[in-house]
Amino acid sequence: MKLEVNKIARLNNDEKYIILNELDYDGNKYYLTMGLISDNEYDSSKVIILKETKDGNGYYVEKVIDKDLLYELTKQFKEQL
Amino acid sequence: MQSNIFELIDLLVKMSGSKSNLDELKADLDDTESRILKVQKKLDNLDEEMSDDKYFDAQSEIVDRNIRISLVKKIQKLNKVKNDISKDLDAAKSDEITFHKELDDLIDKINEANKYNDVINDTKSNSDSFNQMIESENKRISHLVEKKKDLEERYSDVQKKVEYLADSLNEVVDKINKENDRLKEVEDNLSNIKSYIDLETKEKDENKYLDAKNQLDDLMHHKNEIINDAVYIAGSIKEHIANEEKDKIEEEFNHLVDIVSSIPFMNLEQDEIKNEKDKLSEELKNYDTEISQKEYQTMDKEFIEERIVYLKDNIDKINSEIASLNDKVSAINEASDLLSSKIYKAEDQISKIDKSLVDYESYDYEEETEIPKSVVQAANNKLKEEKDNISNIADKYREDVINKLEELNIVNSRLEKLNKEVQDKEKELDDLEKKAALSTKSSNILEEEKDKIKLEKINKLILNLNDREEFSKSISTIVDEFNMLLSSLEFVDKKTRSKLLYEDFGKESKKEDLTETKVENKESSNEVIETPSEEVEETEIIDEEKEEPIVEEKKVDVFDNSALKVDEEKPLEPTFEPVINDNENPFSFEQFVEEKPEENDSKLRVVELTEIPSNLKENNDQNFMVNDFQDDEYIDLDTAISSMEEN
Numbered sequence: 001m002k003l004e005v006n007k008i009a010r011l012n013n014d015e016k017y018i019i020l021n022e023l024d025y026d027g028n029k030y031y032l033t034m035g036l037i038s039d040n041e042y043d044s045s046k047v048i049i050l051k052e053t054k055d056g057n058g059y060y061v062e063k064v065i066d067k068d069l070l071y072e073l074t075k076q077f078k079e080q081l
Numbered sequence: 082m083q084s085n086i087f088e089l090i091d092l093l094v095k096m097s098g099s100k101s102n103l104d105e106l107k108a109d110l111d112d113t114e115s116r117i118l119k120v121q122k123k124l125d126n127l128d129e130e131m132s133d134d135k136y137f138d139a140q141s142e143i144v145d146r147n148i149r150i151s152l153v154k155k156i157q158k159l160n161k162v163k164n165d166i167s168k169d170l171d172a173a174k175s176d177e178i179t180f181h182k183e184l185d186d187l188i189d190k191i192n193e194a195n196k197y198n199d200v201i202n203d204t205k206s207n208s209d210s211f212n213q214m215i216e217s218e219n220k221r222i223s224h225l226v227e228k229k230k231d232l233e234e235r236y237s238d239v240q241k242k243v244e245y246l247a248d249s250l251n252e253v254v255d256k257i258n259k260e261n262d263r264l265k266e267v268e269d270n271l272s273n274i275k276s277y278i279d280l281e282t283k284e285k286d287e288n289k290y291l292d293a294k295n296q297l298d299d300l301m302h303h304k305n306e307i308i309n310d311a312v313y314i315a316g317s318i319k320e321h322i323a324n325e326e327k328d329k330i331e332e333e334f335n336h337l338v339d340i341v342s343s344i345p346f347m348n349l350e351q352d353e354i355k356n357e358k359d360k361l362s363e364e365l366k367n368y369d370t371e372i373s374q375k376e377y378q379t380m381d382k383e384f385i386e387e388r389i390v391y392l393k394d395n396i397d398k399i400n401s402e403i404a405s406l407n408d409k410v411s412a413i414n415e416a417s418d419l420l421s422s423k424i425y426k427a428e429d430q431i432s433k434i435d436k437s438l439v440d441y442e443s444y445d446y447e448e449e450t451e452i453p454k455s456v457v458q459a460a461n462n463k464l465k466e467e468k469d470n471i472s473n474i475a476d477k478y479r480e481d482v483i484n485k486l487e488e489l490n491i492v493n494s495r496l497e498k499l500n501k502e503v504q505d506k507e508k509e510l511d512d513l514e515k516k517a518a519l520s521t522k523s524s525n526i527l528e529e530e531k532d533k534i535k536l537e538k539i540n541k542l543i544l545n546l547n548d549r550e551e552f553s554k555s556i557s558t559i560v561d562e563f564n565m566l567l568s569s570l571e572f573v574d575k576k577t578r579s580k581l582l583y584e585d586f587g588k589e590s591k592k593e594d595l596t597e598t599k600v601e602n603k604e605s606s607n608e609v610i611e612t613p614s615e616e617v618e619e620t621e622i623i624d625e626e627k628e629e630p631i632v633e634e635k636k637v638d639v640f641d642n643s644a645l646k647v648d649e650e651k652p653l654e655p656t657f658e659p660v661i662n663d664n665e666n667p668f669s670f671e672q673f674v675e676e677k678p679e680e681n682d683s684k685l686r687v688v689e690l691t692e693i694p695s696n697l698k699e700n701n702d703q704n705f706m707v708n709d710f711q712d713d714e715y716i717d718l719d720t721a722i723s724s725m726e727e728n
Contacts, residue, residue, distance in 0.1 A: 001687040010689035018693060020721060034721060039694060047725035053684065060684045066112050077722055 002059050003031050003052055011061065017050070018042060023076050028052070030064065032077050049073050086322065086566045089559050090315045090334070096341045096552055097311030106313045108683060113304045120297045127290045131283075138277040145267050152264040156257055163253045170246040177243055180236040187229045194222045311340055330567065338560055345542060346549040348556045358546050365539045372532050385517045392510045399503050406496050413489045420482045427475035434468040 003009055003019050010016045017033035024030075028051055035046030049070065050061040064070055198218050201211075270276040307313055314337045321329040342348040349357060438461055554562075 001690050003687060004690060006693060008691045008693055009687050010691070011685040012688050013685055015685075032721065032725075044721070044724060047721045049725070058686065060686050062683050062685070065108050074722055074726060 003029075003050070003061065005031075008036060009033070009061075017048070020047075021077060021080065023073065023080065025073060025076055030073055031061070049077075086563060087319060089563045089566070090318055090337070092552065092554065093337050093341050093556075093559060094311045094315045096347055096548075096556070097337075097344065098548065099311040101310050101312040103312050103316045104683075106307050106310055107316070110304065110307045110313070111683065113300055113307065117297065117300045117304065120293050120300060124290065124293045124297060127286060127293065131286050131290065133278065135286075136279045136283045137274070138279055142271070142277045145270050149264065149267045149271065152260055152267065156260045156264065159253055159257045159260065163250065163257065166246055166250045166253060170243065170250060173239055173242045173246055177236065177239045180232060180239055184229065184232050184236055187225060187232060191222060191225045191229060194218065194225060198222060309336075309340060311337055314340070327567070334560075334563060334567075338556060342556055344548075345545040347545075349549055350555045350557065351553070354546065354550055358543075358550070361539060361543050361546060365536075365543070368532075368535065368539065372536070382517060385513050389510060389513050389517065392506050392513070396503055396506050396510070399499050399506070403496060403499050403503070406492050406499070409492050410489060410496070413485050413492065417482055417485045417489070420478050420485065424475050424478045424482070427471050427478065430471050431468050431475070434464050434471070438464050438468075 001009075003022070005019050005022050007019055008016055009019055016036035016039075018036060019031050019033055021032040022029060023032070031050045031052065033048055033050050035043045035048070037043050049064040051064050053060045053062060064073060198215070201215050201218060314333055318330055318333045318337065321327075321333060346354070346357060
């Protein structure tokens with residue numbers, strides 16, 4: 001399932017994220033997201049960037065943990081504002 | 082049984098001492114591999130780019146070729162001009178010679194005519210013919226003079242022409258030489274291909290290549306560190322067990338065993354530990370005794386002490402000489418004083434004599450005193466003689482004073498030198514005494530350091546031995562148990578297992594059974610599962626003794642990710658349905674495994690996408706967000722990014 005901005009995505013590990021913004025970078029799609037604690041509560045300290053990948057079985061996301069990439073993506077997200 | 086295998090693997094990991102985190106290692110490996118690919122690509126690109134063609138300046142070569150052609154043509158042209166000028170010059174020179182000869186001839190003729198004319202003019206005759214002859218002769222001379230004048234002009238022109246042509250010829254020859262030099266330079270460049278290589282760019286690229294190569298080496302080194310980490314290998318083994326890849330399990334397990342075995346004492350058997358410990362303790366004890374007996378005395382102390390003794394003795398001697406010289410100075414001073422008093426006395430006497438001398442020349446002494454002048458003069462002479470004698474004696478005293486002063490200077494100079502020497506030696510003595518004092522306390526640093534390192538090594542070995550002691554099983558025991566467990570573990574046929582899963586999928590009542598499809602060996606089985614497949618009937622046997630659900634076991638043990646753990650109480654939700662339905666063979670075991678969230682903990686599948694509810698509330702005290710998303714109010718992205726950066 002493809003991610004969409006201003007929607008809540010539930011992952012197969014049951015984690016939920018509000019999709020705040022999207023970005024095309026280096027041929028990949030990245031999403032700025034914020035974690036949800038429950039359907040009614042969000043955790044403003046849990047802001048992460050997800051990278052969207054696709055294979056034969058559908059869309060997947062990966063948490064971006066590479067510091068250099070995070071730095072670059074943060075910069076790009078900021079530029080969008 | 083699988084959990085027993087995992088326990089053995091975990092035990093090996095503990096023995097390895099690795100404190101790494103599998104998730105972090107995987108993430109790090111992904112990142113490292115991605116970097117390796119990038120650097121390798123960069124290297125490949127550089128390798129491809131760094132051909133001679135890139136640095137070869139073909140344009141310059143073409144330019145040089147054109148210049149060569151142009152120069153050759155130019156030189157040919159100049160040679161032609163040179164030849165033409167040479168020809169003209171030769172002709173002009175020939176003309177010059179001819180004109181010169183003609184002019185000489187003409188001058189001779191004119192001279193002869195003048196002589197003849199003179200003879201005629203001197204002849205006295207009134208005949209008309211004679212007069213005509215004179216007139217004719219004068220005309221001839223005038224004609225010759227005229228011709229000479231004309232010839233001189235032409236000769237002068239030819240001379241100028243020769244000069245001009247010679248200059249032109251030199252100019253052309255110079256040009257030809259210059260162009261030949263340029264041609265040689267261009268031909269040298271053309272014959273040497275390196276002249277057209279852009280060395281600066283080439284060097285820059287070579288440096289880039291070298292940097293990338295070093296980067297790649299570092300990354301490869303880092304990758305090796307990760308893949309040789311016991312935690313990572315253990316993770317791989319567990320994954321291979323989950324995937325039922327027996328060959329890979331054995332290969333990775335052997336790798337893990339090698340790593341753990343390389344740690345000192347880890348491959349000891351239980352009964353060998355005590356012996357080794359005794360040996361080490363004995364070694365430590367002996368070494369400790371050896372060290373305690375060592376003085377670590379430095380070898381230079383003896384030399385320092387010898388020098389101190391020598392210096393003290395030497396300083397005493399010098400001081401003694403200084404005292405003697407000081408006595409000498411006092412004696413000289415006394416003698417000088419004595420001489421000074423004698424000189425003073427003599428000078429005083431001379432002064433008195435001077436007063437007694439009568440200046441009989443200045444006035445008439447005889448008239449005033451009635452003493453004859455001759456007597457006065459004799460008396461004066463006597464006084465003068467006396468004065469000279471005293472003066473000579475005073476001079477001799479002065480000479481003595483000078484000698485004494487010279488002697489004093491020499492003594493003072495020697496004294497100064499000796500004082501300086503004493504001062505230096507006393508300073509050296511002071512330093513050496515300090516060194517000697519330290520030397521007795523300090524030790525041979527190198528020797529001490531060696532002993533320290535050796536002690537540290539022994540201590541480390543003892544620690545390693547203690548580490549080994551903590552484990553109740555030896556590596557060989559672990560290996561034996563592992564091999565036994567592995568050989569007794571029969572992996573379920575994947576196709577059959579998929580069918581089993583399909584049969585029971587969605588049936589809540591059968592879910593527990595589904596998770597219990599772990600199969601033990603036939604001998605220990607009690608019950609055969611009823612399945613549509615005959616093949617399964619023959620081969621798949623359930624071990625009733627074991628209550629552990631296999632899926633749960635895999636989720637917990639293999640991936641060890643608490644965030645992804647499945648609650649035991651929670652029924653298995655058919656979250657894999659969509660993927661299973663999309664496939665031609667939707668019930669294969671591979672598909673089932675692939676769809677489990679734990680299969681790749683860095684990749685997560687999006688299972689649901691919903692609208693943001695209006696009642697969404699913030700969970701902490703930060704107030705940078707709004708609560709109602711329905712009213713077109715959105716989260717403050719800037720602050721969200723800042724929050725992410727902070728975290």
